[in-house]
Structures are given as C-alpha cells and as structure tokens.
Amino acid sequence: MKVPLLDLKAQYKTIKKEIDEALIGVAESQSCILGPDVANIEKNLCSYLDSKYSIGVSSGTDALLIALMAIDIKPDDEVIIPTYSFFATAGVVSRLNAKPVFIDSDPVSFNLDPAGLKRLITKKTKAIVPVHLYGQSCDMDGIMDVAKEFGLKVIEDAAQSIGTQYKDGRKVGNIGDIGCFSFYPSKNLGCFGDGGLVTTNNEELAEKLRILRVHGGKPKYYHKIIGGNFRLDAIQAAVLNVKLPHLDSWTKKRQQNADLYTKYFIEAGLAEETGRIKYDEKNEVLLPKPVYREYNLKYYHIYNQYVIRVSKRDELRKNLAENEIGTEIYYPVPFHMQECFSYLGYKTGQFPVSEWCAKDSVALPIYPELTNEQIEFTVRTIKNFIS
Numbered sequence: 001m002k003v004p005l006l007d008l009k010a011q012y013k014t015i016k017k018e019i020d021e022a023l024i025g026v027a028e029s030q031s032c033i034l035g036p037d038v039a040n041i042e043k044n045l046c047s048y049l050d051s052k053y054s055i056g057v058s059s060g061t062d063a064l065l066i067a068l069m070a071i072d073i074k075p076d077d078e079v080i081i082p083t084y085s086f087f088a089t090a091g092v093v094s095r096l097n098a099k100p101v102f103i104d105s106d107p108v109s110f111n112l113d114p115a116g117l118k119r120l121i122t123k124k125t126k127a128i129v130p131v132h133l134y135g136q137s138c139d140m141d142g143i144m145d146v147a148k149e150f151g152l153k154v155i156e157d158a159a160q161s162i163g164t165q166y167k168d169g170r171k172v173g174n175i176g177d178i179g180c181f182s183f184y185p186s187k188n189l190g191c192f193g194d195g196g197l198v199t200t201n202n203e204e205l206a207e208k209l210r211i212l213r214v215h216g217g218k219p220k221y222y223h224k225i226i227g228g229n230f231r232l233d234a235i236q237a238a239v240l241n242v243k244l245p246h247l248d249s250w251t252k253k254r255q256q257n258a259d260l261y262t263k264y265f266i267e268a269g270l271a272e273e274t275g276r277i278k279y280d281e282k283n284e285v286l287l288p289k290p291v292y293r294e295y296n297l298k299y300y301h302i303y304n305q306y307v308i309r310v311s312k313r314d315e316l317r318k319n320l321a322e323n324e325i326g327t328e329i330y331y332p333v334p335f336h337m338q339e340c341f342s343y344l345g346y347k348t349g350q351f352p353v354s355e356w357c358a359k360d361s362v363a364l365p366i367y368p369e370l371t372n373e374q375i376e377f378t379v380r381t382i383k384n385f386i387s
C-alpha cells in the first residue's frame with residue numbers, strides 16, 4: 001500500500017470545478033497583481049483569524065522579512081528565535097544584518113521554551129520570534145510576559161499554524177505585534193505557488209506593512225521608506241478564496257487522523273494512552289502531545305505535521321521508504337549547528353533539546369485525504385520494525 005507524505009492531487013480533485021473557474025476568472029480579468037481577489041482573501045482571513053488587518057504578501061519568508069522591517073529591525077539588533085525551526089525564521093534576521101540569538105525548545109511541544117528567555121536579553125534585544133511549530137501554539141503567556149517586561153516586539157511565525165488557538169481560545173498570529181503565515185502548498189491552507197500573509201491589530205503597523213509591500217512608496221513613486229516587491233499574486237489569492245471555506249473541515253480530518261494514529265499506536269503497545277509519553281530504550285515511540293488539549297478547544301493543534309520521536313529514526317525511515325510510506329525530517333540541523341551561522345560562535349551541545357529533536361523526530365503522513373487503512377498500515381509497519 002502506497003502512503004505518500006502528502007497528496008495534493010487528492011485535494012485538488014475534491015474542489016477542481018471551483019478552482020478551475022477561479023483560475024479562468026483571473027485569466028479573463030487580467031487583473032494579476034493585487035486587485036479584488038487579494039482584497040477578498042485579506043478580508044476573509046481577517047475574519048478567519050480574528051485579526052483587524054491582514055496583508056497578503058509573496059511568501060511566508062517575505063511575511064517574516066516585512067514584519068521585521070516594519071518594526072525597524074536594524075543592523076546589530078538582536079532577535080531571539082528558536083534554534084529548531086524552518087530556515088526562514090533565522091534567515092530573515094541575518095538578511096537585515098541583525099543578529100539571531102538562539103533559544104532551546106521544550107521537549108514535549110517542540111516550541112521555544114520561555115524559561116530560557118530572560119537570560120538572553122541584552123540592551124540590543126529588540127524582538128522575539130516564537131514559531132508555532134507543526135500546528136501547535138507556543139506558550140504565549142510566558143513569551144508575552146517577558147516581552148512586556150523588557151519592551152520587546154513579538155513577531156509570531158505562524159506559517160504552520162493557520163487557525164491554531166492558544167489555550168484561552170485566541171488565534172495565533174494575533175497575540176504578538178505581527179503574525180506571519182505561509183501559503184506554501186504543503187501548509188494547511190496552500191496556494192498554487194508561493195504566497196503569505198501578515199496580520200496585525202495595530203493600525204499604524206498595518207499601514208507600514210502595506211507601504212513596505214510596494215517598495216515603500218506612498219503615494220506611488222514617492223518614498224519615505226525602503227520596501228520591496230512583497231505582493232501576493234491575484235491567481236494565488238483566487239485559489240485561496242476557493243480553499244478557505246474548506247479549511248476547517250480539512251483541519252478536522254487532520255485532527256481525526258492524529259487521533260487514529262494515537263489509537264493504533266496504543267493498540268500496538270507503542271504508546272500508553274492519549275498524549276502520554278512512552279520513550280525509552282525498549283518502547284521507542286514518543287507521540288505528539290497536544291499541550292493545550294485539556295482546554296477542550298476545537299483547534300488545540302491543527303497538525304500541519306504529525307511528528308513522532310523514535311530512537312532509531314534513520315533506520316526506521318529507510319524501512320518505511322521500502323514499504324512506500326513517505327516521511328520527512330523537520331528539521332535535521334538546528335540553526336546553531338548550521339555552517340552559515342558558525343560566525344555566531346555557538347557550539348554543538350549548547351541546545352540539547354533541539355539537538356535531540358533533530359536526531360530522533362520524523363514526520364508521518366497526516367494530510368486530510370489519508371485513509372484509515374493507510375494510517376493503520378503505517379503504524380503496523382512501524383510496529384514490525386521496532387519489535
């Protein structure tokens with residue numbers, strides 16, 4: 001049985017007619033840059049994300065970049081980010097000649113552990129970029145408390161967490177100063193290429209983000225600030241407008257798939273009970289634990305990725321590949337061990353939790369169209385490998 005990591009064709013099949021019409025609509029209008037489709041998705045995402053302002057941009061990476069530009073990150077400013085994330089989170093800080101300052105993760109949620117924040121703060125610290133990894137919210141109270149105490153800005157990297165709620169029900173991206181989202185095809189809400197979004201509840205920041213998106217010019221050709229071309233294409237917006245009404249049902253399917261994995265892992269004797277961790281030499285599977293599940297939220301975790309941890313990760317991946325089961329590692333090398341950041345002077349061993357996650361975590365297929373049989377087969381294959 002083939003179990004691909006992701007099957008975007010399966011999703012397209014279910015909405016083909018609407019998507020094709022929307023694409024033809026853009027072709028016929030020839031309004032290809034910004035325009036009514038972009039205005040529409042911005043409006044719809046404001047209400048979906050409970051944010052006052054949202055601005056469509058060219059990618060999730062550019063969302064992070066433009067957010068840091070909007071809060072005036074300058075050369076030599078320090079920005080605290082998790083060492084365990086997708087490269088863009090760190091890359092954008094360096095591209096502004098600011099200094100990324102790394103922090104370790106919490107072993108259960110994989111998200112940055114606010115316990116370590118205070119001791120990293122210096123006179124140069126300007127911002128914290130928490131990443132809501134895999135679809136689950138960071139401990140935002142812990143982060144916002146420190147940000148408030150030291151007057152720091154908070155830019156949320158919510159690229160993997162569209163619609164995720166924090167424990168109090170607030171949607172992520174809406175808790176700090178600016179939220180950054182990605183519409184890369186593998187994200188829960190994906191377009192047909194690159195796309196992204198920034199959200200804010202601050203009118204001044206929203207205006208600045210809008211101006212930065214078009215080279216910093218307002219009115220056109222008159223520049224008080226330097227921006228870039230960070231625009232979202234109409235064709236991507238048209239696709240997103242078709243997909244957004246389906247997002248909640250797709251997310252629900254991902255959550256049901258995650259519950260099924262848990263059930264099968266328990267039945268296979270590889271995990272003890274929902275959310276419980278069982279990880280030692282003999283029983284080598286650690287399941288993703290929805291940290292805020294006890295609050296009974298509808299979206300405690302949107303499962304952009306379903307990541308388990310196993311001690312013989314690389315051998316297991318090879319075995320799964322032989323059985324035509326797709327997996328991926330998010331992410332094999334934490335930032336402090338990347339060659340390009342060696343100039344920062346970090347050492348291997350400095351962030352043990354992140355290094356441990358990088359060594360033993362593996363993402364299993366979780367996309368909405370996955371069947372029960374595929375999930376059951378995946379767990380059975382893992383069980384056979386382990387025992």
Ligand SMILES: *Cc1c(COP(=O)(O)O)cnc(C)c1O
Binds near residue numbers: 061160194196
């Ligand atoms: C996908 C992703 C990004 C970047 O988004 P792109 O649209 O691919 O540029 C940034 N941060 C995280 C955590 C991501 O997963």
